[in-house]
Amino acid sequence: MFEKVETGIASSKAPLSATVKAGRIVRSAHIAKNPTTGEPITGDIETQARQVFLNLRQALEAAGGTLADVVQIQAYLTDKADAGGMNRIYREFFTAPYPVRATVVVDLLSSGIRLEVLATAVLSSSA
Structure with missing residues (x-):
């Protein structure tokens, strides 16, 4: 079972949760x-990437973690x-040791969006 994390980031109109938590595991997706x-x-890309990672940081803090808890991107x-x-x-x-990361080039994301990130974090406690 998992719970939706209320991050303070405006919700998507799509039927999804941008950040969820199951025990110490947090999964979070951002554009x-x-x-x-x-x-x-x-x-x-630099403007977009900076906002993506700012949003990710905000989401993880709302879940009780930090970017240092990220194990995969x-x-x-x-x-x-x-x-x-x-x-x-x-x-x-992010600093060394860096999270495991896979980077994939796709044909299309939402209009004007150049980057989407899915992160997995493991919190140091069940915050």
């Missing part, structure tokens, strides 16, 4: 969106040329 309005933030990019920019921003939020 670049304004956390207050839910409106997508478009622009270059699945990143979906719409352009392989964006990998370098995403990595620059990634290093602002």
Whole structure:
């Protein structure tokens, strides 16, 4: 059984929970969106990646954790040329030892969205 985490980030109109918690495990998915309005933030990959990881940090804090609890990241990019920019921003939020990460290039995400991230975290306690 799992519970939806109330993160303070505007909910999606789609039938989904952006962040859920099952015991010490937290799963969280993010695109670049304004956390207050839910409106997508478009622009270059660095702008979008920064917002994605800010939203992820907010979600994990709401679940009782931090970015240091992240053990895996699945990143979906719409352009392989964006990998370098995403990595620059990634290093602002994560340090060694880095989470396990798979980065996949996909044909399409939501309109104007260049990056979507799915993270798995293991909390140090059942916060």
